Amino acid sequence: MRGKKIINRKNMSITKNIKKFSEPDYVYIPLISYNNTSFDVKVKISDYVLKGQILAISDDKFSFPIHSSVSGTVKGIEKHSYIDNTLIDTIVIENDFLEKEKKIGSVKKINNYSIEEVLELLKNAGVVGMSGTNYPTYYKYGTELKINTLIVNAVEAESYITSDFTILNSKTSEILETIDALLEIFNINECIIAVKDFNKKAVDDLIQYIGSYTKIKIRSVPDSYTMGWDKYLVKYLLNLDVKNNTIEKSVLVNNVSTIYSIYEALKHRKPIIERIVTFSGEGIKKPQNVLVKVGTKVSDVIKFIGGTKKGNYIAIINGPMMGKMVDDDVIITKNTTGVIILKESTDKEIECINCGKCTNICPVRLAPVLIMDNQNNEKILNKLNPKKCIECGLCSYICPSKIKLRDIVISSKEKVGDK
Ligand code: SF4
Ligand code: SF4
Structure with missing residues (x-):
């Protein structure tokens, strides 16, 4: 990886x-x-x-x-x-x-809801992927495929952000209660809560609370960007290769802040x-x-x-x-x-030195430097497949010439009709 x-x-x-x-x-x-x-x-x-x-x-x-x-x-x-x-x-x-x-109106114990009731409540409460995706959670859980594993993503890959860390530490028991209910309602075999090596306090707190939740495990993952990406998590935690969507491997990935929103929707109908x-x-x-x-x-x-x-x-x-x-x-x-x-950065962008670092680091194996060179050639651009880009920013981060490659790849995505 x-x-x-x-x-x-x-x-x-x-x-x-x-x-x-x-x-x-x-x-x-x-x-x-x-x-x-x-x-x-x-x-x-x-x-x-x-x-x-x-x-x-x-x-x-x-x-x-x-x-x-x-x-x-x-x-x-x-x-x-x-x-x-x-x-x-x-x-x-x-x-x-x-x-x-x-x-x-009146509320039930959260594990007493049927699947249909949960989907309705999640839709009415507007629960979405809180990590930035805004993808409706009712749609994710409405899958007709069997969910074997729920991965709760508390990795929080970005360097300054600690909102997931904060929710995991301050609402630990509510998060565990919600996961337990989801496992029961959707007949999911197990849950893995993924946290970064860095987040030792969260791991210790979770271990303290986890008590009788036998189907919930905690796993720490390496402090390496882009470990929070769903496909990498599934590979690292379950050794499964995901082609398009994790559900094809019977795995559903939810961000930890989303789990807390599910709690609010089910417990308080908020x-x-x-x-x-x-x-x-x-x-x-x-x-x-x-x-x-x-x-x-x-x-x-x-x-x-x-x-x-x-x-x-x-x-x-x-x-x-x-x-x-x-x-x-x-x-x-x-x-x-x-x-x-x-x-504001004072780094000046200079000419590409063809070091190849952007291509070697890209997690989806794109060649950002070639995409940059062929921005105006739609035929070649299509072949370079910029729409695979997950917008992680590693290419810009690594580039010694300080070229804003991520922005270039994102605008190339638009050119080939992805956005
Ligand atoms: S931003 Fe896109 S092109 Fe750049 S490294 Fe990430 S996935 Fe690859
Ligand atoms: S990392 Fe920057 S300098 Fe190196 S090949 Fe890519 S664009 Fe060029």
Whole structure:
């Protein structure tokens, strides 16, 4: 397996307590579910909405309802930056800070639900892949194939991000309870919780709690980027080669923060309207993890936790390896794992020296240098298969000429019609 130990800056943001930011004056609820941005909006200007109320629905195959994260008044629809830097529609709500919630019907013990009930609850609560994928979880569990193994991915490959680490440490018993229920309901043989060697505390905590959960194991994996990638995890933990999707090998992989969202949906029938986000990087005064409402502006959270240091800094969402540089206008979504404030790089990009390092490191065996050289030749570009790129960023990280190869490969993907 190809990979590289990358700089580890996780210790910066690990604190004892998690701050909660529930006072944004306005939230900007993004109208997006997976790749779908076409919604039937169910509220109008001046409507009063409750926290957890459905604001919009869609009949897209991968869709789920969009909920309000605050109680307050609808002010309109505005475009704001999404994590990939595109502009998307958001419903603007003025927060009244009363946190008035929708009444929730009776709830069962979480392992007493049927498969159909779980899928319905996950869909209604808008549970998605919280590691950045935004893929609807009900769709994943709705597979007709047998699931033999559930892998709970707590590897958290990016260097600064510790939101999964934080949730695993602060909600250990809830996470184990949820996994146990999922194993029972979906008749899954076993679960492996994968953590990085680095995360020794999480392993010790899990061992303490694991007691009678005989079907749940913990495995630590090497501190090598891109070990958190599903296919590598399945290879490392089960020695199985995945071609397309892990389910072809009867394995379902869920991120640990997603497991906690499943807990909230099943135990409390809560829609996913907040999440833990890491705010870190050399440019931030007080790096930490913060519980933030979906739709909060990143700039509001940064102000709340003490702001940034003086100097030329850039904001990168979801980590320096896989994330994107964003502006102040960007909003927190369900798939925002972290916001990293870093010094603007002064490294100058120079000409390729044909060292071949980018090709040798690529986990999906692409040749980024050739993709760069043939960006404008669609016929050759197609043969070089850029759509296989998993956007891990290793090629840019390793390149001695500081060429932004990842960006080049991603735009080549678009050229051959992948996006
Ligand atoms: S080409 Fe894509 S998959 Fe390969 S190293 Fe670069 S970013 Fe990662
Ligand atoms: S790593 Fe950079 S310098 Fe080396 S071959 Fe690839 S693009 Fe060229």
